[in-house]
Amino acid sequence: MFRRCYSNFVPRYAFPDYRLPLTDFKGHQMRAIQRFKQLLPQLNLLLELRDSRAPISTRNVIFDDLMVNKRGENSQRLVLYTKSDLCPKETIDKLKLWHSRMGDEFMTLDCRSTKEVRNLIRILEWKYDEIVKQSLGDVAGNEGLPLGYRILVAGMPNVGKSTLVNTLRFVGSSKTRNLSESIHGSVSHRRRKVAKTGGQAGVTRATSECIRIADHRGGIYLYDTPGVSLPGRVTTREKMLSLSQCGCVKGTLVDPIIQADYLLYVMNLQDTDAYTHYTKGVPTNNVYKILSGVRKATGIKDDNGAAIHWIDKWRQGSRETKQKTSFDVETLLDDQSFSYRNLVERELKQLGPWLHVAPKPGQKTSKQALRAKNSNQLFDL
Ligand SMILES: Nc1nc2c(ncn2[C@@H]2O[C@H](COP(=O)(O)OP(=O)(O)OP(=O)(O)O)[C@@H](O)[C@H]2O)c(=O)[nH]1
Ligand SMILES: [Mg+2]
Structure with a gap:
């Protein structure tokens, strides 16, 4: 009735x-971006995490810029949509459609699930093999790259980066543990965290040291990083609302x-x-x-x-x-009302040049000014 x-x-x-306030950009995030820039030349893969419930709002154009403008010439990108256990099936179908049109790679997963993360490790190992084949040819045995396979885990705050790092490390090392168990007898199983996790944005404050997650061909390594927020130029009211639903900005904002x-x-x-x-x-x-x-x-x-x-x-x-x-209204719109490709292109244009603001001729930047600049709000974003 x-x-x-x-x-x-x-x-x-x-x-x-x-x-509403339109940005939550912090000083430590800018430092993280500077660190990405330093690391990119030695990286093989950018693992970009987005929350599957807000795939548009948790997509950060800064990573597009880092990849598209060839700052990381040798690195590839794999987009991971996290928290798939909380995401409606219709949204996942939309993601398949958008990415198949763009021709890029993506995967959805629950970062806490050892089964799903084991699949991810297999994909990473396969990608590593492909790179070894390309650069060294068909090598015999287990030979790999001199520095191993290096991955940067990046994304917006609170999307699950550190949780994924912990599960990757647990799954990767339990493979080795099983091996050593059979040779040396039993080893106690304890799920130890290598990265701090938490339900609010901004738990990780600095890029981690290199973490070894698998032994394949001399090692697969990754870096856990602090979440990077959206630059003010590309944020909208709807994005801020959606981000606060996912916990990607401070709850009090x-x-x-x-x-x-x-x-x-x-x-x-x-x-x-x-x-x-x-x-x-x-x-x-x-x-x-x-x-x-x-x-x-x-x-x-x-x-x-x-x-x-x-x-x-x-x-x-x-x-x-x-x-x-x-949480993103775009996932409910039809093709006539929303184009993922147009959004990607538009946001890159909106971002424009931002990372290299050249100092004026003759201008010196003191250490103090640099520190102040780095702890300042939004810089030129
Ligand atoms: N349901 C569900 N919860 C998840 C998943 N991944 C992470 N979480 C939870 O999301 C919260 C944030 O996880 P973190 O790993 O700390 O996120 P982060 O991206 O490292 O966050 P920052 O360090 O702040 O940038 C934690 O409460 C996790 O338990 C997932 O796939 N599914
Ligand atoms: Mg973290």
């Missing part, structure tokens, strides 16, 4: 024009009620069943109705607290309902 009464529910097709309202907006465009247990089965465009339902269900006293609770539950994935939501 409810369904009948409310079957003509109309969701909002545009989100209100709230004023956008007001929790606005975040909850955005979540309601995207849910209404996908599946209203995801929240109607809070509203007696009735879909709504009014966020305060949801928050009142959350307050009743949890005993939280104020709307702000209820909003934080609700958003957080969806950020981690709702265990109660097992429903999945995409």
